[in-house]
Amino acid sequence: MSILKGIVGGILGYLLGAALVTSIRAATGAEPWDFEVATMGAYLPTVVGWLLGVGVWEYWARPWFGREAKPYTTVGWRRYFNFDTDHKVIGIQYLVSFLFLFFLAGLFAMVMRWELMNPGRDILTPSSYNGFMSLHGTMMVFVAVAAIVGAFGNYIVPIMIGADDMAFPKLNALSYWLVPVVVAFLTASFLVGGYDTGWTGYAPLSVTTRTGALFFNLAFLTLGLSSIVGAINFLTTVHKMRAPGMTWSRLPIFVWSIYVTSWLSLIFTQFIALAMLMVVFARTLGMAFFEAAAGGDPLLYQNVFWFYSHPAVYIMILPAFGVTLEILSHFSRKPLFAYKWAVGGMIGIAAMSAFVWAHHMFTSGMPDVLLKPFLASTELISIPTGLIMLSALGTIWQGRLRLHVPMLFALGVVFNFLFGGITGVFLADAPLDIQLHDTYFVVAHFHYVILGGGIFGLFAAVYYWFPKMTGRMMNETLGKVHFWWMIIGFNFTFMPMFWIGMNGMNRRISDYVPNLGGTNRMISLAGFFLGMSFVIFLWNYIYSWWRGADAPSNPWGATTLEWMTSSPPPLENFDVIPEVVGGPYTYGDKSAKHAILEPRL
Amino acid sequence: MSDIAATGEMQGARRIGIGVRVVLVLGALTVIEYAIAIAEPPGQLPLIFAIALAKAVPILIYFMHVNQIWGGEHS
Amino acid sequence: MTAVGHAAHGVHEAPAKRLGINRLGLWFFILSESILFVGLLMVRFSLLGTYIHEELSQLIGLMITVILLASSFTAYQAERSMARGDLGATKRNLLITLGLGTVFIAGVAFEWHEALEAFPPSTVFGSVFFTMTGVHVFHVLTGLVMLAIVHRRVRRHETTSTDSWPVEASVKYWHFVDVAWVFFYPALYLIS
Incomplete structure (x- = not known):
């Protein structure tokens, strides 16, 4: 019902904005109707109309105008x-x-792999291939940026720190309800013919290409807004809402990872807003930022874009590291090894992430003198990353490993990220990057990082916290089948991509030299195999939610606060405010306690 | 009771004093800034940005109470 | 559990704690927004160096700057009067602030009108000028909307000195918009 109101509000907002823009254009003597200009002008009214309709007005804004806010009566x-x-x-x-x-987005990848099975044209035109490629990339990047933070950051972080909710519950709802707007804009871009710029949307192509690019820009802008609002909320929550005794050195590592990630989102997301704004203005108002002929600079876009998007890689991977370290400790029955160094590694990554962006631009024609500093800074960032890997290995070392499904996925993250991380060092090396840039070597590298690290981390988190979130257990056997199926499919899909990349397979193109046909076919088959593994997951996920065995409050025998309340937790999470008296990973010391949950007199 | 009210009133009066002082400083700095831009002395760029910084700092401290971030409650 | 209990959610927390949370959240927001302005300054210097179009009106620039600085003062006065419990002075100062903000926007609009002839958005200087002033004016507008809502609330005694957060928040945001202009003004008008 509220969604319906939101849609009506959004449409009204769009019509209002478009009418306003059109009448202004008519008044100034320009051609009145221009779809892109109207859409640009209608962006804000559309988003505001949707948000007001979907509940901001009823539950939030009414008191601003002296009315009673509606109570939350939905059950x-x-x-x-x-x-x-x-x-x-x-x-x-x-x-x-x-x-x-x-x-x-995974289905789009299947379509792409179908086209790439054979050299030449199969099912897609080069242009529609680029459309699928762009949407696949964009949507997957959005998933990687927001899935772990949005889902588990929101659900688990407040419970882990012993809070009753986030610091700003209404802002929290707002940041979620911006997500449907993102999806709507992406759908709209598809309906008006898609875009062919890839998720990076480089100017000047993004300025001159099809109308779909405009919707991509607006979608990214909206996701950025949602990220910033979320980041403000997480930072304030971790600062202000911790239970008594929950000092900074007692925070579970997952909370730390979300905290550090939120700093990255808070600072750097503004640059993607800026990049998208400039492209939108260039498209609709004819601004000349990227037009070399008018004195603009096409590289400006790449600089601003990567100034967000490289830190965004850490926005994607740090929460996955947090999940991984968290799970490794609980399932190795050992305290997290080198906790403080792991936290320091995360902070170090965040701090250094501002100084590495131009390694994406080694072949862009940027001044040669800048290659070396960016080579050096990029390779330096592997040191804090290494700290996190060492913490993971040290935690497993001589642990009593319990190989439940979450643990398998966490170990999968460590395994896959090793390849992703090490090939990153190759690509940071400017002479090598100039050879490998825009080949499948890069595709393989970032899929090892984002899919092998980030998405494996997402699934680790899903399996780990599913009992807490739904009150039901997932099927262990199906989970294990899913894990082995997925990791085998994943490695057979992406490992050969390093090889074809080095042998001259370019990315973002639907055709290639015939002698790479055999390997491409094998990659495609492995890709379909990988895709099918998710059918098992989906079945397990849906069926377990519906009919799974009841979950006890602490099925894994873990020590952090979220396992000290019922599954799922009651409203406001704890019946009594927990008092934290020790570190989060109290393994190997029977007398140690993380928190006391007793009604105080 | 009247004592407390009077103290509150006095504090209020003094703080308005601070506000006036801040806005006078801001005005003076703006005039200097403008004069520098007209005169175009060598090295005006860092000078002008130093002045901009000098304008931002009192706004942050006295108008926005930036100290409250690290616990110094200002009001 | 029940959504009815949910409505009372957060009510039991101490007002002082809520104020601290609100303040910190607003500061995080201001920090984040200031990065957008820093980004715009970076774009300005990377594309144009210190170039300024000679037809940019210095007079209007100076005038709107003084007006915005003055509005920060009246906003400050509004917050102070609120702390004293003087609702009349609060309303008056908020109203003056709203007026000054509107004059600022009118000044920018007038300048845009001139600028469209001298350096349209299709030139690089025009792109930078319109984007920087546009983003800033957008923040001024949102600030004005907030101040107007707060003014209405104070007028109707819905915001009182026991819960003056709406006044504090909108005034703080207004000062932030002013600080942003403190840096934009020299970057757009004075260096060359």
Whole structure:
């Protein structure tokens, strides 16, 4: 119902904005109707109209105008389709939305691999191939940026620090309800013919190409807004909402990872907003930022874009590291090895991520004198990353490993990220990068990092916290089948891409030299195999949610706070405010305690 | 009771004093800034940005109470 | 559990704690927004160096700068009067601030009108000028909307000195918009 109101509000907003723009154009004597200019002008009214309709007006804004806010009366499953401020509802909204987006983008990848099975043209035109490639990339990047933070950051972080909710519950709902706008804009871009710029949307192509690019820009802008609002919320929550005794050195590592990630989102997301704004203005108002002939600079876009998008890589991977370290400790029955160094590694990555962006631009024609500093800074960032890997290995070392499904996925992250990380060092090396740039070597590298690290981390988190979030257990056997199927499919898909990349297979193109046909066919088959593994996951996920065995409050025997309350936790999470008295990983010391949950007199 | 009210009133009066002082400083700096831009002395760029910084700092401290971030409650 | 209990959510927390949370959140927001302005300054210097189009009106620039600085002062006065419990002075100062903000926007609009002839958006200087002033004016507008809502609330005694957060928040945001202009003004008008 509220979604319907939101849609009406959005449409009204669009019509209002478009009418305003059109009448201004008519008044100034320009051709009145221009779809892109109208859409640009209608962007803000559309988003505001949607948000007001979907619940901001009823539950939030009414008191600003002297009226009573409506009470939250929705109950049961309908809450998930409503503007609800409970962080646990929002976490599940995020999880389901982004899993949906993930599978949709995965289907696009299947289409691409179908086309690439043989050299020459099969099912797609070069242009529509680029359309699928762009949407696949964009949606997967959005999933990687927002899925773990949105779903588990929201659901788990407040419980882990012993809070009753996030610091700003209504802002939290707002940041989720911006996500449907993102999806709507991406759908709109598809409907008006897509775009062919890839998720990076480089100018000047993005300025001159099809109308779909405009919607891509607006979608990215909206996701950025959602990220910033979320980041403000997480930072304030971790600063202000910790339970008594929850000092900074007692924070679970997952909380740390979300905290550090939020700093990155808070600072750097503004640059993607800026990059998208400049492209939108260049498209609709004819601005000359990137037009060399008028004195603009096409490289400006790349600089601003990567100034966000390289730190964004850490926005994608740090939460996955947090999940991994968290799980490794609980399932190795050992305290996290070198906790402080792991935290330091995360902070170090975040701090250094501002100084490495131009390694994406080694072949762009930037001044040669800048190659070496960016080579050096990029290779230096592998040191804090190495600290995190060492913490992971040290935690497993001589642990009593319990190889449940979450643990398998966490180990998968460590295994896959090793390849992703090490090939990153290759690409940081300017002479080598000039050879490998825009080949499948790069594709393989970032899929090892983002899919092998980030998405494996996402699935580790799904399996780990599913009992807490739904009150039901997932099927262990199906989970193990899914893990082995996925990791085998994944490695057979992406490992050969390093090889074809070195042998001259270019990325972002639907055709290639005939002698790479055999390997490409094998990659495609492995890719379909990988894709099918998610059918098992989906079945397990849906069936377990519906009919799974009841989950106890602490099925894994873990020590952090979220396992000290029921599954799923009650409203406001704890019946009594927990008092934290020790570190989060109290293994190997029977007398140690993380928190006391007793009604105080 | 009247004592407390009077103290509050006095504090208020003094703080308005601070506000006036801040805005006078801002005005003076703006005039200097403008004069420098007209005169174009050598090295005006760092000078002008130093002045901009000098304008931003009192706004942050006295108008926005930036100290409250690290716990110094200002009001 | 029940959504009815949910409505009372967060009510039991101490007002002082809520104020601290609100303040910190607003500061994070201001920090984030200031990065957008820093980014615009970076774009300006990377594309244009210190170039300024000679037809840019110095007079209007100086005038709107003084107006915005003055509005920060009246906003400050509004917050102070609120702390004293003087609702009349609060309303008056908020109203003056709203007026000054509107004059600022009118000044920019007038300048845009001139600028469209001298350096349209299709030139690089025009692109930078219109984007920087446009983003800033957008923030001024949102600030004005907030101040107007708060003014209405104060007028109707819905915001009182026991819960003056709406006044504090909108005034703080207004000062932030002013600080942003403190850097934009020399970057757009004075260096060359």
